[in-house]
Amino acid sequence: MLVDLQLGHDSAAGRRVLDAIHHACEAIGVAINDMSRIVVGVGPGGFTGLRIGLATAHALGQALARPVIGVCSLEGLAVGIARTAVPGDIVIPAHDARRKELFAAIYRVRADGGLQELLAPVAISGVALAARITPDLAGTYRVIAAGRGACVEREVLARARVWIPSESSGVHALSAGDLLQLAGSSPRPPDPLYARAPDAELQLRTPGTGNS
Amino acid sequence: MIEGPFLAIETSCDETAAAVIRDREILSSIVASQADIHTRYGGVVPEIAARHHLGTVNVVIAQALDEAGLKMSEMTAFAVTQRPGLIGALLIGVSTAKALAYVHRRPLYCVDHLLGHICASWLAPTLLETPFVSLIASGGHTRLDLVTDLATPTMLGSTIDDAAGEAIDKGARLLGLGYPGGPALEALAAMGDPKAHAFPIGLGGKRIRNFSFAGVKTSLLYVVRAEPDMSDQRRADIAASYQEAIVGPLAARVLDAAREHRVSAVSLGGGVAANGRLRELVTEGAARSGLRVAMPPRDLCTDNAAMIGAAAHFTPRIEWPDYLHTDAVPTAPPGGIAA
Numbered sequence: 010m011l012v013d014l015q016l017g018h019d020s021a022a023g024r025r026v027l028d029a030i031h032h033a034c035e036a037i038g039v040a041i042n043d044m045s046r047i048v049v050g051v052g053p054g055g056f057t058g059l060r061i062g063l064a065t066a067h068a069l070g071q072a073l074a075r076p077v078i079g080v081c082s083l084e085g086l087a088v089g090i091a092r093t094a095v096p097g098d099i100v101i102p103a104h105d106a107r108r109k110e111l112f113a114a115i116y117r118v119r120a121d122g123g124l125q126e127l128l129a130p131v132a133i134s135g136v137a138l139a140a141r142i143t144p145d146l147a148g149t150y151r152v153i154a155a156g157r158g159a160c161v162e163r164e165v166l167a168r169a170r171v172w173i174p175s176e177s178s179g180v181h182a183l184s185a186g187d188l189l190q191l192a193g194s195s196p197r198p199p200d201p202l203y204a205r206a207p208d209a210e211l212q213l214r215t216p217g218t219g220n221s
Numbered sequence: 222m223i224e225g226p227f228l229a230i231e232t233s234c235d236e237t238a239a240a241v242i243r244d245r246e247i248l249s250s251i252v253a254s255q256a257d258i259h260t261r262y263g264g265v266v267p268e269i270a271a272r273h274h275l276g277t278v279n280v281v282i283a284q285a286l287d288e289a290g291l292k293m294s295e296m297t298a299f300a301v302t303q304r305p306g307l308i309g310a311l312l313i314g315v316s317t318a319k320a321l322a323y324v325h326r327r328p329l330y331c332v333d334h335l336l337g338h339i340c341a342s343w344l345a346p347t348l349l350e351t352p353f354v355s356l357i358a359s360g361g362h363t364r365l366d367l368v369t370d371l372a373t374p375t376m377l378g379s380t381i382d383d384a385a386g387e388a389i390d391k392g393a394r395l396l397g398l399g400y401p402g403g404p405a406l407e408a409l410a411a412m413g414d415p416k417a418h419a420f421p422i423g424l425g426g427k428r429i430r431n432f433s434f435a436g437v438k439t440s441l442l443y444v445v446r447a448e449p450d451m452s453d454q455r456r457a458d459i460a461a462s463y464q465e466a467i468v469g470p471l472a473a474r475v476l477d478a479a480r481e482h483r484v485s486a487v488s489l490g491g492g493v494a495a496n497g498r499l500r501e502l503v504t505e506g507a508a509r510s511g512l513r514v515a516m517p518p519r520d521l522c523t524d525n526a527a528m529i530g531a532a533a534h535f536t537p538r539i540e541w542p543d544y545l546h547t548d549a550v551p552t553a554p555p556g557g558i559a560a
Contacts (some may be wrong), residue, residue, distance in 0.1 A: 021548075024312075028545040041324055056268065057309060060275050064313045067279050068320030070280050072293055201275065207268040213261070 012036050013185040023058030028064055048192040050082035053112040053204035054104055055129050059166050063201055077198035080191040083114045083130045088187040090155045091179055096120045097150040103158030111137050111158035112204055113138050132205040135162030139169035155180045222533050225297035227528035233306025233315030233334045234361065237266045237277040241289035242530030245344055249288035249525040255295045260400050265462030278317050294325060300533035303331035304550035304559060311549035317390030319544055327542040330533035333559040335362060338490035339374055340531035342515035349515040352484045356475040360386035363432050365478050372535040374558055377478050378430025385467055386493045388434035392463050395445050396456060404511055406460055407496055413461030420466035432473060437466045472502035479512050488515040495519040
């Protein structure tokens with residue numbers, strides 16, 4: 010049995026995650042104490058929402074004495090995109106990272122339907138991502154991108170012959186079922202995958218802008 | 222009063238802390254400071270603070286339970302700093318506490334950090350009876366409260382610009398002492414003459430309850446610029462004079478307020494309350510005025526979770542699962558402290 014509650018994209022969505030967990034449990038008549046493990050998306054994504062999700066997952070795991078399993082949020086999105094693809098196709102999950110960047114990764118759909126990572130999750134501009142879509146990379150196969158970041162950079166990516174499904178398509182949203190699937194096939198430590206250093210760290214690395 | 226042992230969590234700035242409290246007894250109190258991490262940036266970086274809270278909070282909680290010799294399931298309630306503070310940092314503690322309380326079907330107490338500093342004195346072996354005047358001085362806050370009831374302190378005054386601890390940290394940095402500056406400035410000041418240089422006192426005069434530290438900080442900047450090659454002794458004298466210009470008004474105003482409101486005791490809280498010169502000035506002045514002084518031990522002056530547990534006793538209880546929507550709040554409410 011699977012309950013998938015989507016909390017929306019507003020900045021406060023993450024703050025409702027425990028309430029959503031409570032209602033998901035109620036919907037199928039189970040208690041949180043019945044859970045055998047906690048699966049959590051580790052990003053990359055908005056820093057605040059990411060940390061709320063991870064802090065909640067870690068605390069649930071600690072209180073329940075159950076394992077917490079991390080999965081890459083972009084890979085989870087890619088699993089959904091891959092269902093619309095055929096082996097050999099390239100899939101690009103992309104979240105909006107703001108500051109004119111995307112959190113994106115590139116995968117090739119393997120013959121068994123699994124994913125081969127070609128570009129690990131990274132913060133990248135739409136133009137730079139499009140430049141990665143070379144004829145050698147795709148060959149005769151399709152390149153499919155999805156996620157809110159792909160929609161934001163639709164024009165730039167389309168010029169690189171990337172197909173972005175209609176914004177009304179469900180393929181742009183990460184599903185709980187895909188995260189659960191990945192927990193079995195591609196688990197990670199439940200640590201945040203930020204893909205972008207803090208501003209203060211970037212300033213320290215840039216000569217002339219760091220603290221003296 | 223909260224019955225039985227309960228867990229308190231504090232993550233409002235750069236200390237990740239957890240404590241197990243039973244009545245007024247501290248069964249354990251664990252603090253993981255990020256001060257060393259933020260030293261290279263010259264101050265607390267909110268994003269970096271939040272990242273480190275996430276990686277530390279569960280370890281600190283486990284240590285607090287282990288040291289108390291209790292299991293999570295034995296906690297009768299959970300308490301957490303809800304406000305004010307760095308929002309990304311607060312959210313780690315609030316998200317964690319909510320989930321822990323939710324699983325164990327326990328009530329949650331959402332505590333005001335400033336009430337925590339006031340209530341740190343309540344954990345002292347000798348109970349401080351109300352009414353008293355409280356001085357909180359830290360890196361983020363400087364304020365005076367009349368406390369007739371621990372649940373609802375009345376603010377008498379606060380800083381109109383920098384917090385006292387902020388001024389100390391910035392002064393220490395100007396004097397090349399690094400971050401955090403409090404202990405280093407105090408150590409250097411101990412070698413100097415506090416009357417060697419006349420720094421301006423912000424908002425001077427009787428019956429003034431507010432504070433201002435921007436002027437003295439700017440004045441130090443001018444001194445350092447004018448004397449780039451000052452001797453070690455001159456540097457110590459400047460440090461001592463600068464410290465005096467900050468802790469002097471703190472001591473004078475908390476004692477004045479106690480006399481004005483005819484209370485018989487004062488209390489200190491916040492990281493600056495660990496400053497030896499402030500403690501000395503308040504102790505001496507209180508003795509002259511016949512006032513009792515409650516000063517928490519130094520480890521309860523800086524941010525910690527035991528004080529949050531103390532304040533939880535005077536904070537409204539939120540029953541399971543009514544706190545699922547509860548959120549962190551970065552600001553203090555109008556008038557100062559949430560109850």
